[in-house]
Amino acid sequence: MPNPITHDRRYFEDLAEGETFALGPMKVTKTDIIEFATEFDPFPFHLDEKAAKQSLLGGLAASGWQTGGLSLRMLVDALLSRVASMGGLGFAGLKWKRPLMKGDTLSGTATITSLRRSNSRPEMGILTVAFDMHNQRGEQVMTLNLANLVEVRNPGAGAAQ
Amino acid sequence: MPNPITHDRRYFEDLAEGETFALGPMKVTKTDIIEFATEFDPFPFHLDEKAAKQSLLGGLAASGWQTGGLSLRMLVDALLSRVASMGGLGFAGLKWKRPLMKGDTLSGTATITSLRRSNSRPEMGILTVAFDMHNQRGEQVMTLNLANLVEVRNPGAGAAQ
Numbered sequence: 001m002p003n004p005i006t007h008d009r010r011y012f013e014d015l016a017e018g019e020t021f022a023l024g025p026m027k028v029t030k031t032d033i034i035e036f037a038t039e040f041d042p043f044p045f046h047l048d049e050k051a052a053k054q055s056l057l058g059g060l061a062a063s064g065w066q067t068g069g070l071s072l073r074m075l076v077d078a079l080l081s082r083v084a085s086m087g088g089l090g091f092a093g094l095k096w097k098r099p100l101m102k103g104d105t106l107s108g109t110a111t112i113t114s115l116r117r118s119n120s121r122p123e124m125g126i127l128t129v130a131f132d133m134h135n136q137r138g139e140q141v142m143t144l145n146l147a148n149l150v151e152v153r154n155p156g157a158g159a160a161q
Numbered sequence: 162m163p164n165p166i167t168h169d170r171r172y173f174e175d176l177a178e179g180e181t182f183a184l185g186p187m188k189v190t191k192t193d194i195i196e197f198a199t200e201f202d203p204f205p206f207h208l209d210e211k212a213a214k215q216s217l218l219g220g221l222a223a224s225g226w227q228t229g230g231l232s233l234r235m236l237v238d239a240l241l242s243r244v245a246s247m248g249g250l251g252f253a254g255l256k257w258k259r260p261l262m263k264g265d266t267l268s269g270t271a272t273i274t275s276l277r278r279s280n281s282r283p284e285m286g287i288l289t290v291a292f293d294m295h296n297q298r299g300e301q302v303m304t305l306n307l308a309n310l311v312e313v314r315n316p317g318a319g320a321a322q
Contacts, residue, residue, distance in 0.1 A: 040230040042237060043246065056247045056310070064249045065233055069201040069226055076203060085204065086217045088225045088257060095251040149217070 010083045011153035012125035017112050023074035023133070024107035028062050028100055036066040049102075061099035067106065067142050068094065071133050075110050075146070079129070084151035086124060092145035100141050108133035113145070122155040171244045172314035173286035178273050184235035184294070185268035189223050189261055197227040210263075222260035228267065228303050229255065232294050236271050236307070240290070245312035247285060253306035261302050269294035274306070283316040 030049075037046030041063035044051030052060040100106055114128035131144040191210075198207030202224035205212030213221040261267055275289035292305040 040234045042234075042242070043248075045248065064251070065226075065230055069230070072226055073201050073203075081203070087204075087206065087260075090225070090256040091252060091254065093252065093254065096249060099248075 012084075012115065012117070012127070012150045013153050015083065015112060015115055015127060015150065017115055019112045021075070021078040021110045022107070023071060023078055023110055023131070025105045025136075026070060026074070026107070027105045028066075028070070028102065030060060030102045033060055033062045033066065033102060036069075037063050040065055057099045057101075060102040062101075062104075064096040064099075064142070067096065067100050067133065068144065070106055071108065071131050071142065071144065072146075074106075074108070075129065075131070079110065080148065083127070084153075086149035086151055089126065089147040089149060092128070092147065094142070094144045096142055097140045098135070100135060104141075105136040106133060106141065107136075108141075117152065118149075123152050125150045125152050173245075173276065173278070173288070173311045174314050176244065176273060176276055176288060176311065178276055180273045182236070182239040182271045183268070184232060184239055184271055184292070186266045186297075187231060187235070187268070188266045189227075189231070189263065191221060191263045194221055194223045194227065194263055197230075198224050201226055218260045218262075221263040223262075223265075225257040225260075225303070228257065228261050228294065229305065231267055232269065232292050232303065232305065233307075235267075235269070236290065236292070240271065241309065244288070245314075247310035247312055250287065250308040250310060253289070253308065255303070255305045257303055258301045259296070261296060266297040267294060267302065268297075269302075278313065279310075284313050286311045286313050 034047055045055035045057050045061060046063050049060045109132050110129045112127065113130045116126045118124040118126060127148045127150045129146050131142065133142040135141050195208055206216035206218050206222060207224050210221045270293050271290045273288065274291045277287045279285040279287060288309045288311045290307050294303040296302050
């Protein structure tokens, strides 16, 4: 796979609170679900259609971690590959609202909710993004707040907030 | 891969706050890191050793999502495959404290921090587990609080708390 990082890099100063990005869509197949679950989340309701039908989920559903991973990849494609990212910091929260079932299509939006300069490291800023992920019926699947370090273009210009 | 779910199932009533579980160890190779990052987190510092050396991370590092996924798999092996799990609810928080570098070994502990019966669904209980993940030098790599639904053996016995 080619490296998707492009050279139209946006620095911390180029980002704005409230900016939104469309994520996906991506359809999730039975094979996708089983391959991921086999490695990371090997439960019958992620591996076997018969067991899945008898479970609370009512059918073969993707691991919530797969939904998270796919959403992250969508954010990389839509935003992070175009900013001077210095790596992730973590989540403020993650909620799985509804399972992503076999054949469902995942899409959503990411909104920049906060931009904060680091107090201790003037060359770094902290970008916070809220994910709002849905299935093809518009039903909410997952919410997540992600914090990521972004390089500041001109660390000397203006005091850290 | 054989289905790891065993039949020595522990129900909600069989779990105790404060119970701890050893997770891992698992060594992370360059190939593991690049394969995961190619699919979910395609940044140069997860894909290319030369770029990684020039980055903030100082060398090839696993995606934080891979650290999370590996930790989840360890919890499945140590605990969740042996309880009557009904699926995950989400995280209260996730922090990447230090990158997991090529050749590092991930291990840690999971501690049951809370056990709560559902008010609305007497057949369900909510298990909260705190992850404390380290590298082979004992340095903290990741912390995470995971909430998971567990089946109650005797929903009629005792009121929901």
